[in-house]
Amino acid sequence: MEIFDYLILGAGPAGLTFANLLREKMPEASFLVLEKETQAGGLCRSADVDGSPLDIAGGHFLDVRRPEVNRFLFGFMPEEEWNLFERDSRIDMGTYETGHPFEANIWQMPQEEQVKYLKSIALAGCNLGTPRPEKFVEWVTWKLGDRIAKAYMLPYNAKMFGADLEALGTYWLDKLPDVSFEETLLSCLNRRPYGTQFYYPKKYGYGELWRRMGESLGDRILYRKKAAGLDPETKTVTCEDGSRFRASCIVTTIPWKSVQRYENCRPDIPEKIGRLRSTGTEIRYVPKHLDTKAHWIYVPDPEISYHRILVRHNFCIGSKGYWVETNLDRVTGSHEGIAFRNETTYPLNTVDKPGIMADILSYMEQRQIYGLGRWGEHQHYNSDAVVERAMRLFERIALQRA
Numbered sequence: 001m002e003i004f005d006y007l008i009l010g011a012g013p014a015g016l017t018f019a020n021l022l023r024e025k026m027p028e029a030s031f032l033v034l035e036k037e038t039q040a041g042g043l044c045r046s047a048d049v050d051g052s053p054l055d056i057a058g059g060h061f062l063d064v065r066r067p068e069v070n071r072f073l074f075g076f077m078p079e080e081e082w083n084l085f086e087r088d089s090r091i092d093m094g095t096y097e098t099g100h101p102f103e104a105n106i107w108q109m110p111q112e113e114q115v116k117y118l119k120s121i122a123l124a125g126c127n128l129g130t131p132r133p134e135k136f137v138e139w140v141t142w143k144l145g146d147r148i149a150k151a152y153m154l155p156y157n158a159k160m161f162g163a164d165l166e167a168l169g170t171y172w173l174d175k176l177p178d179v180s181f182e183e184t185l186l187s188c189l190n191r192r193p194y195g196t197q198f199y200y201p202k203k204y205g206y207g208e209l210w211r212r213m214g215e216s217l218g219d220r221i222l223y224r225k226k227a228a229g230l231d232p233e234t235k236t237v238t239c240e241d242g243s244r245f246r247a248s249c250i251v252t253t254i255p256w257k258s259v260q261r262y263e264n265c266r267p268d269i270p271e272k273i274g275r276l277r278s279t280g281t282e283i284r285y286v287p288k289h290l291d292t293k294a295h296w297i298y299v300p301d302p303e304i305s306y307h308r309i310l311v312r313h314n315f316c317i318g319s320k321g322y323w324v325e326t327n328l329d330r331v332t333g334s335h336e337g338i339a340f341r342n343e344t345t346y347p348l349n350t351v352d353k354p355g356i357m358a359d360i361l362s363y364m365e366q367r368q369i370y371g372l373g374r375w376g377e378h379q380h381y382n383s384d385a386v387v388e389r390a391m392r393l394f395e396r397i398a399l400q401r402a
């Protein structure tokens, strides 16, 4: 069995970034990427549907707020190949639509509604100085007041996370926009939206960027190689087809649970891995025109199965139709048409997760096995955050070992 310097599990944004940094900056290092699918890109892949690209695990947009990351990514797909958009995301409240995030767009409502919402926020726990709750469902009312909680945040998140909503903690909420009460008041007085920008490729889907990153690795990616066993003591990976690979260092970006067998491993580690939770999402294409300028629309109504509509023709110029995103547990019956089923899309931030992950990562790191990215760290990271995490891990382990 050939022994590599690095074995990288998974060719999503995290694995692709780490592998390309090795290729660019350490040409003498031997490495191999193992990927279970036939294509690179992970959750960021796109497919051609009805003549235009569709992001098969849900709408993906490149954030503008990490310039170092964007410079690196533009090395694979130059900035001229991207359109820059001013984000227009909305919430469908049934009888009216408002901008997202809700608390920054109250100014769009009739004045008497604004007063009711502002009063409710003023009475929220965070503005009255009561202690911050540890469970997400209680935190929502504490942070945003009972009106936004009941009208949008709780029904929307119940659709996204299903029964798991009750199990979520609050330590991950830096992911959500943090709009203070003062900023909410100012937006009502100034009648000004809260905007941010994003990139989407001009001619392709988001997946094209990652496809090119995979291509640049040539035969150093093996496709259809599903890691099924891991021996942390010998750093050996066994794939479903029986092939085995060994390395001095392993970077794993795949869900810890997707490995069925942990051999020679402290017994509490597989047990802890078994307690990690995640949800899945179905992406369904609808070949109809939606008359709106929004890029995407959040749908909190519990009677409607999907939670988000992606209005493709507003960010993928020249395309038709739209797609909807639904938690797999809410998908019922058989539907006609084109759909993509993704089993693991959102790592769940349950109350016990930080302790579980700290134990797994420290045990593995002592054996030069590093968890990286959305699944390796079991964190709700976006792709730009994952690329940044890969850059920092590369500096910490690869450059230091050289």
Ligand SMILES: Cc1cc2nc3c(=O)[nH]c(=O)nc-3n(C[C@H](O)[C@H](O)[C@H](O)COP(=O)(O)OP(=O)(O)OC[C@H]3O[C@@H](n4cnc5c(N)ncnc54)[C@H](O)[C@@H]3O)c2cc1C
Pocket: 009, 010, 011, 012, 013, 014, 015, 034, 035, 036, 037, 040, 041, 042, 043, 044, 057, 058, 059, 060, 061, 062, 063, 225, 226, 227, 228, 253, 254, 255, 258, 259, 281, 325, 345, 346, 372, 373, 374, 375, 376, 381, 382, 383, 384, 385, 386
């Ligand atoms: C609905 C949705 C919308 C999103 N929107 C955005 C957005 O607008 N902007 C943004 O930047 N990010 C967005 N994200 C987040 C983005 O998808 C992730 O940050 C990114 O894909 C994480 O990259 P990763 O490499 O860590 O994981 P992944 O992309 O999941 O890659 C993991 C790879 O491992 C492979 N793998 C899994 N198991 C095995 C195995 N046993 N053996 C071998 N290979 C295996 C998978 O096939 C995959 O290729 C969104 C995510 C979702 C679900």
